[in-house]
Amino acid sequence: MTKIMQISDELKDWIVGALKSNVSPIALANALIKKGFDNRFAYETLYKIAGNEAIKTTEGQQIRYNYEVPEIGRKGNILFTSDKDVRVLSRNEKPFVLHLDQVLSSEECDELISLSRSRLQPSLVVDMGSGEEREGSGRTSKSMAFRLKENELVERIETRIAELTGYPAENGEGLQILNYGLGEEYKPHFDFFPPHMADASKGGQRVGTFLIYLNDVADGGETVFSKAGLSFVPKKGAAIYFHYANEQGQLDRLSVHSSVPVRKGEKWAATKWIRESNIYTATRVFKEKSKGSLIR
Structure with missing residues (x-):
């Protein structure tokens, strides 16, 4: 069987993100093997990438990403939903x-925190070799995920x-709730x-990530896009949507992007x-008649 001798630009950049999350080059090399x-x-x-040396990719040279404006970006400065207008x-x-204001009310934020x-x-990262989730030193938060339409609040937010x-x-994917304590962070990574x-x-x-801040953070906890020079301070009820696939x-x-360490207080996000x-295809999900909820 012929062994693979080239990598794509996308795989290279995912490796860079994994290295920044403190995954060892040896572990990544073994995963490639x-x-x-x-x-x-x-x-x-792996050692060339870790040393920031140039490597040959299947594209030969970097192909520029073709930016397309997603639907949410074509709706103007006020976005209308069936139960809320978002600025x-x-x-x-x-x-x-x-960057969106007041996607959730203060009461909705508090209820999500209480329910979760x-x-x-402990939050998990995806293992490049196996595809399984595991704990990683680059992500030190705690988290949980609701099932699709698990309760009235979750269904309302998912619809919005x-x-x-x-x-x-x-x-x-299931609405994930994240909690960062003092000093906790998520180092630079890709969501794709x-x-x-x-x-x-x-x-x-x-293709995209919808991130909602559930509380105000006294100090730290910003979401930072280092290559773009962007930084978003958590504000209760506000959100960011970022799109990364065309x-x-x-x-x-x-x-x-990264979530920088919390320096005072704690950070909650969805x-x-x-x-x-x-x-949720028919073979992977069914409706529980007694509760009317979707079970994965």
């Missing part, structure tokens, strides 16, 4: 980031996000999957990762 890469090529490539505070084109607090677990973005609620790990049977690639299947490497298509 398991995926069919040549042993020597895998190790040499656009700012927008950035490259990467595409929309007892269910928090769907109406704002134009993507059906079924394209979204490495291309070889995007599974069409499970909704395909992630119709050609390209992934925007300028979307690399995240909805949106995929290309419906995640």
Whole structure:
């Protein structure tokens, strides 16, 4: 069997993100080998990337990402939903980031925190080799995820996000609640999957992230897009939506971002990762008649 001797630009940049999250080069090289890469090529490539050296990719040279304005960016400065009008505070084109005011009410934020607090677990990252989730030193928060339409509040928020973005609620992963304590952070990373790990049977690639701040943070906790020079201070009820995949299947490497350490107090946020298509196929989800909720 012929071993793979080249990597794509997208895979290279995902490796960079993994290295910044303190995943060891050896672990990443072994993951490449398991995926069919040549042993020597895998190790040499990882150590070149770790040392910030130039490497050969399948594209030969970097191809510019073709920016497309997603539906949410074509609706003007006030976005209308069936239960709430949302004002656009700012927008950035490259990467595409929309800053939104009062997506959730103060009461909705408080209720999400209350419902999730007892269910928090250490946050996980995706293992590049296996595709499984595991704990990682680059992500030190705690989190939990609601099931799709788990309760009235979650369903209302999912519907609102769907109406704002134009993507059906079924394209979204379960609403994840994040809690960062003092000093906790999420180092620079991408939200999209490495291309070889995007599974069409499970909704395909992630295309955008809807991040809602559930409290005001006394100091720290900003969401930072380092390559774009953008920084967003958490404000209760406000949100950002960033889009990083286009119709050609390209992934925007300028979307690399981080949650900087909390220096005072704590940070609460809700995240909805949106995929290309419906995640909850008939074979993976059914309706529990007694509760009327969707179970994965």
